[in-house]
Amino acid sequence: MSFERDGNQDFSELDIQFARLAERLGGGEAPEIALAAALASRARVEGHICLDLAEAASGNPVRQKGGACSPPPLDRWLEILAKSPVVGGPGDWKPLVLDGTRLYLYRYWDYERKLAEGLRGRAADDPGEIDEALLRDGLNRLFPLNGGETDWQKAAAFTAVTKRLCVLSGGPGTGKTYTVAKILALLLEQSDTGFRIALAAPTGKAAARLQESIREVARILPCPESVRACIPDEASTVHRLLGSIPGTASFRHDAAHPLAADAVVVDEASMVDLALFSRLVQALPARTRLILLGDRDQLASVEAGAVLGDICDTGRDHGYSSSHRIRYEKMTGETLPAAEPGEETSVLGDCIATLRKSWRFGEGSGIGAVGRAVNEGDGRRALEAARSGRFADLRWLDLPRPEVLPRLLEERLGEMPADFRDAADPEAALKLLDRFRVLCALREGPYGVAAVNDLAERILRRRGLIRPEGRWYQGRPVMITRNDYPLRLFNGDVGMILPDRDAGGELRAFFRSPDGSLRSLPPSRLPEHETVWATTVHKSQGSEFDRVLLVLPDRDTPVLTRELLYTAVTRARNRIEICGRQDVFTAACARRTARFSGLRGALWGPRP
Structure with missing residues (x-):
């Protein structure tokens, strides 16, 4: 054929x-x-x-x-x-x-098959005897009463201590890492001997953010100093945690050579594809707790699978079994929603907690308003919020003709390369890079990443902000597009070309390691990479920027989904501008990402 x-x-x-x-x-x-x-x-x-x-x-x-x-x-x-x-x-x-x-x-x-078996087995397994008086004291101390509402952070912490699997889903600003730091304190309080904890995330940048957040929260936790000192202050990529073997697709840790950990925390779990997720779960000892953090409503991984969405049964809200609810109410005095008749057939139902309150995007936030509307598939409401002019952190821009796009881009790029040049050191320059990013839905076309990156460089050269010749220039932001295990550079890692003052001003590529330190290497040694004044929404997962310009294409395409829009909008910390056509935007809100698998059915049972 x-x-x-x-x-x-x-x-x-x-x-x-x-x-x-x-x-x-x-x-x-x-x-x-x-x-x-x-x-x-x-x-x-x-x-x-x-x-x-x-x-x-x-x-x-x-x-x-x-x-x-x-x-x-x-x-x-x-x-x-x-x-x-x-x-x-x-x-x-x-x-x-x-x-x-x-x-x-x-x-x-x-x-x-192996992932489904591993998750179901871990969800059903009893972690052993719990000191309930100690847990009750810890929950009340770390999660004070909040006025009668269900405290989903406390519910998640209870689950993490009483189950071997805990899935904590929530949007930006809902306190996922804040909660997991408290969970780690509770687990350490329950342990009489050394309790080994591993922190991981899919990318180096996400690992560094997780590490920084855990450190900040751990310093202020109301718990004994001996417990605080045992909360880990280092995170790694999932690949590094599993021990990637250079030149192969294999890992040192697998079912025959499991990880030495009592608890493994994985942040940004929506970015983890099926193959890596399966191999991680296979490498866990039977006794090890697995705690997953992520946003089930975000885009799925770039590679095959929508694993976190399948684990959470995205699109449905599940209640809890009677045994779980009774135990939680007895310990805390608070109630949890009950499972519907027939829902108690899945052991995963008691392992999932969804944080619903955003501490970052309140009722007065345009980012929050449009994000919620997009997530609910309400394109009309999302568009009205974006175009209303009521929000200081949200602006709608009608998509200009391609020949007018340079003017729009020039106003927003500002003096960024000069700011990088004037930064005190590479660490400061990399932080400045997170102030602004252009996000595109597509790679190709007049409104795609390739065209926008080329346009940005032409604008900056014309203004004298970057050198007019040469591939490498001071301030060039780069993103790795292919894993290089020997160099410990992975797809999605972002760095910058800057002079190395310790090497006579020679241009080098600087990257932030998962432990927060900086390292540099000659640009010629970089694996496949691309300039990243603009990036796709997919590649922006795990990152946040002060300001975002989202550029949508001039026509509808199956790539445009509500998950893509939601992910793009929630990359912005302080302000987002959405540049697009109204019909394209509302069509995207109505379309859900569909990824075929049998995982959801294997975890939750067949659907009627």
Whole structure:
């Protein structure tokens, strides 16, 4: 079978070669096998864990040399796949795995199975005897009464101590890291011996932020000094925690060589893809607590999966089992919402706490108002808030023609390169970089990252703020786009080209390490990277900026979803400007990100 590439299908060479291999291994008599293999390979690249055959069977024909190949009726397709020597059922070691109407690449079926088993087992496991009097005292001391409302931070802390799995979801400013610092204090108070805690995040920048936040909160916690001293003050990337082996995709820690930790905290968990999530859970000893922090409503990971969303069953609010509610009320005097009839079938329900109150974006915040409306899919209300002019931290800009975009951009870039040059040291320059960022929904096109970055450099050169020649210039912000394990630089890490005063003013690339320290290396040694005056919303996950300019494209596209808009809006700490067309904005609010997997069903049970 020989596919053609077109604007709708765009099979990669890998998809095509995998399809040919599947067809050859299957005897070459069933083009439906090759089609399924190519679509399953492409689905992974598009972020799905599996191919939904029911969806694919109702899709458009796929062009191939000699004509178009239409997917067969679903029943017929399932019958052909079930008979193929290339396709196995769950548990079979075959290139493709058929599970109901979901078709997986074997590796991703295995990742999903092991992750689901690991999470369900951890959620159901009793962590052992708890000193309830000590826990009651700690909860009341660290989370004083708040006037009768459910204190979701306290509920999360109770869960983290009484369960081996705790998932803490909440938007920016809801106090996730503030809460987890208190959770760590409670866990340490329960431990008579050394209690080993590991802090991690998907990127170096996110790890540094987690570390800084934990340090700040730990200093002021009302707990014994002996406890405060044991709260860890160093975080790492998930890759570093697992012990990435240079030159391979393997890790030193796995099921056979587990991590030496009693509790593992992972921040920005929405950014962790299925493969890494699965390998992390496999590397945890059975007794280890896993505490996940993140925002379930944000964009999913760049790679395959929407793991945090599936774990939280995003889109549904679950109550708690009667046993969990009774135990919590007995200890705190507060109540938790009850699970609906039939909901108590999943052990995960008691392990999830959602922080609902934003301490950063109150009722008078435009960022908060538009973020909530977008999250609820209410495009009309979100647009009204953005265009109203009522909020000091929010402004709507009608999308200009491409030739007018330079003027808009020039006003906002200001004197940033000069500010970097005048900064006292590289640390100060990197902090200045977080003052402003352009976020784009797309990479290509007149309103995409590539065009905006090129435009920014032309503007800055014309104004004499950067050198008119040479690839490297003082103040150039760069983002790593490919992991380099030996250099400990990972996809999404952001740095800056600056003179090294300790090396005679030689230009070097400075990056912040997860422990907060700075390190530098010659620019020529950098792995694949790009200039980052502007970046995609996807790449901005895990970062925050004082001011954000969000540039939307001039036409609707499936990439534009409410999760993308919500993520973009909540990257801004102080002010956001949304530059777009009204119809494109409201269409995005109405569209949800769909990533096919079986993980949600494996964790929560089948849906009616």
